[in-house]
Amino acid sequence: MVDLQSANRQALQILLDGRPFLVGMGTARDVIPGMCEFGKKILLHAGPPITWERMSGPMRGAVMAACQYEGWAATADDAVKLAEEGAIVFDPCHHHHAVGPMAGVTSPSMPVFILENKTFGNRSYVNMNEGLGQVLRMGAYGEEVITRLRWMEETLYPVLRAGIEKAVREQNGIDVKSIIAQGLHMGDEMHNRNKAGTSLFLRAVIPYMIEANADKTALIESIRFIDKNDHFFLNIAMAAAKCSLEAAHDVEGSSMVTIMCRNGTDFGIKVSGLYDKWFVGPAAQPDVLLFPGFTKDDVNRDIGDSAIMETYGIGGFALAAAPAIVQFVGGTPQDAANYSLEMYEITIGENSIYSLPAFNFRGSPTGIDIVKVVETGITPVLDTGAAHKIAGKGQVGTGIVRMPSEAFEMAAEAFVEKYLD
């Protein structure tokens, strides 16, 4: 018989002990494990496994963009043909210690950040955030998208990589946990608001970028690009969450969730004490604040690996830290606080580093417990972006989305089957 409480305490402690540092950058094919082992064209994507046939519009749009960016297809139609012929291997980012926001499509030539959990030595990977508007992760695949991705590879990547490598030589990397902790005290919740995190990241890396780069034009363009994109830090924070949670996976007897993610069709979770098994149900239909010109019918099902932020105990779970976000996602500051309070009902404990000023610096609710989710009927809340369901149309809005219960119930059934004698 399992000691549930003890196992969950252990899993949570591993999660809380994680010290994610940004330790470098590289090209996906060179640094992400398993990215080249298939001998075929491989694209990583957000969420649990999915085939081309079941992919939603924004996921398909991101695939079309990635195929053009890689030079595998001259047009979006050519990319569709490739996918239909089965010429592309699709695999979740999570199968490769990686994460990706929204569609999460990561292709072999993309530059990626490398994060390391200094306590346990495991690494995670994530590509760079492109900004808002017509971007690959929202399913856009026009020329503007491909041009930006190439600029990010040819100009931003070498400038940023040189700065980060210098930071690694001089101070062992950039302490991402510290940036997240400070950001939560400066109005971020780290999913839909990363304004403070991005600013703090720039402060941390700019001196090294200046010292390491002689090309002033490229340097200025790179700094301006990051400065104009409030979400730039999101991807780095997601990878920090990933390498922290991955260390807490495989704790025998623990019912703590280590992955929550969506691919625009399905919502999937993994649980620490349930090996490598996916538990999958339909993704939520977001009911969000829409940008002008869009209707509810335009909204795709929930999408992205960014649910890793809530799995980590921030994002929607730390909404109380971000009163400024409520105008962006809908509601009042009291609503934001209520969401955070509700999440204490389904978590194992409170965060030892990430705290919420509005609750007298109480630790954020951390470590989702599938047993508590099923017993209370309360499912996790995310504050997230929403994509148009037609490929190429981009983002339609943003808001609060509650995760569906099916995957948690399936996981609880499997947990009972495994551990109840």
Next chain:
Amino acid sequence: MQTADEKRNFASLLKSGANVINFGMAGFYDDLKKQEIPVVQMDWTPKTVNSNLLAKLKMLKKS
């Protein structure tokens, strides 16, 4: 037993007209709508509870 205050409040409510939010069964909403009473329908159903699973989880926690 209603107090005098409660009776007065109830009478005053009826005088000013009822505004209804109906949760669940749409039949109540339809009836009120037919009588031209302002009513809003909330799309809500009680959560289905798998009592067998809940019982097993309880046993697991006791172990």
